[in-house]
Amino acid sequence: MIEKALTGSRKYWTWIFILLVIITAGVYAYAQQLTQGLVVTGMSRDVSWGVYIAQLTFMVGVAASAVMLVLPYYLHDYKKFGKIVILGEFLAVSAVICCMMFVIVDMGKPMRVFNMFFYPTFNSVLFWDATVLTVYMALNIFCGWVVLQAEAKQVAPPKWIKPFIYLSIPWAVSIHTVTAFLYAGLPGRHFWLTAILAPRFLASAFAAGPALLILLCLLLRKVAKFDAGDEAIQKLGTIVTYAALVNFFFIGLELFTSFYSNIPGHMHTFQYLFSGIHGHNALVPWFWTSMLLGAFAVLLLIFPNNRKKMGVLAVACGSIFISLWIDKGICLIIGGFVPTPLEHIMEYSVGGYEILVTLGIYAIGALVLTLLYKTAISIKQEAAK
């Protein structure tokens, strides 16, 4: 089946080539980081996690969002998603691959990564995060591939695959919950020490992931002549709308608890994000961009007539995706380190190599996604003939 990914138009190969160029730049930057140390990044003693771990957090959400297709299709028999469930599953696979690479490039000693499994430590959330992510990736590639194989042979998928598909549903919730627990269980990091972190992660994931899927569906319509179906896209739009509303509701809850209680530690990071503290305001423009884009997208999305216009839907999805990427992929993780536990302000500014490594990883993710989508769509188009 994968051989389908090895034939394609000139445009297809140009796209692959562009990705390979970005990947090469990323590999070069990573080689620099490996030889010089993580000093080449913008991280410091005080902001000890930066964009790598923030991207991990964001991409776990994208991965988990596959459940928004799998659940309606397999549990509620919502047939319209039949054509695109595989797109969700394969998006999850490439997103998890990105997550794993982001963990590894963030490590000071990546060659010792297997120590996590040589000395399994059940009280460490990181151990569980690595475990649930690996299993989730396996589940998605397995379920997606088996169903696709059946489609290629024009037979019904085998019955024994169902339990694995059903398992992948709670598993999707688990990966983002465990990822939230990485942060939510740390004493002395007030910004993250909130029981609502996991639900907030899930809400933003179920908005950002399906928003990306809508954009991908619209793109595939153009470049691959693959029609996901208007109704399926509209349904995804509804999911994005509700999830985005819930996400902003949760942020509102955080703001209420912090500012009504008036406890300094709970307000500090929000103050840093909203207006800066003592003139330190590196994240303020990012945060406001995220909030305003998010508000703009929600205002577009809540009117069903807007959503029905594909152009408007695309703009709204793009806005909400960027808004949530900034929120999780920058502000939430990096902001959580400001101020430091000793209440100093140390700011973070991303390093050049750090950006290249990050782009390289996303390019690898895009490459995996391209190959998987090309395979899936070729098979679907052949089956349709």
Add this chain to the structure above:
Amino acid sequence: MDENRRDFLKKAGVGSLVGLGVVSAIGVVAQNEGNASTPSESNASGKRLGMVIDTTKCKEGCTKCQEICHSIHNVPDFKLSNDSPDLKHEIKWIWKEKFHNTFPSKSDQFTSGNLKQKNFLVLCNHCKDAPCVRVCPTQATFKRPDGIVLMDFHRCIGCRFCMAACPYGSRSFNWMDPREENNEKLVGGIDIDGSFPTRERGVVEKCNLCAERLAKNLKPACVEICPEGALTFGDLNDPNSEIRSILKSNNTIQRKSELGTGPSVFYIV
């Protein structure tokens, strides 16, 4: 009728048993009421090594303990190109901070000028329930039976989860090579003390309460060198120890004790 009566008696019996249980439970709770908000110091078994810092004796401007600690443990001193200290990548095991940075949760609105100006020694608290130990995915950070929180530099994968977890900022990461011959940023350099290993880049490190000296029946270097005798080291679980008698006769505070970490470093302020 009889059936109902028997039922009633049964229920009444069960009810009173439950009632008794509740009453005795309340009794238990009532006894422990005083400990509801702070971690209790009960269940003292075995050793728990710790320290008392008498900040009234600690001299302003004196850095002897910092110097000896960083020198015997080969802690590097990174400089920026303009020769100022590289604060983003610095490695420190013991250093000084202002009152409101050392004790951010204590009020400093009307603290005496003396307290406001003063600098306080900070180091790893070797917590009783250390968050860094809890989060480490490889047990590279672990707690010894005597209470010291130690690092295995060979097992650490450099994920820095412990740095996010430590509420005291006591942990440092080797962002670059700490050995002079491999790193031109180490101008001035350090004399490598062969009795303690240097680290590689990519691992976390912190105060080890001089575990290597304790093995030779020596006190921690900072305690030994302090000319004012401001630092007292000992077993917090031994009621007859010097440290316990100091704790008994002085008012002491711990850093962020409200987090339930059980810091083993106490401050007389």
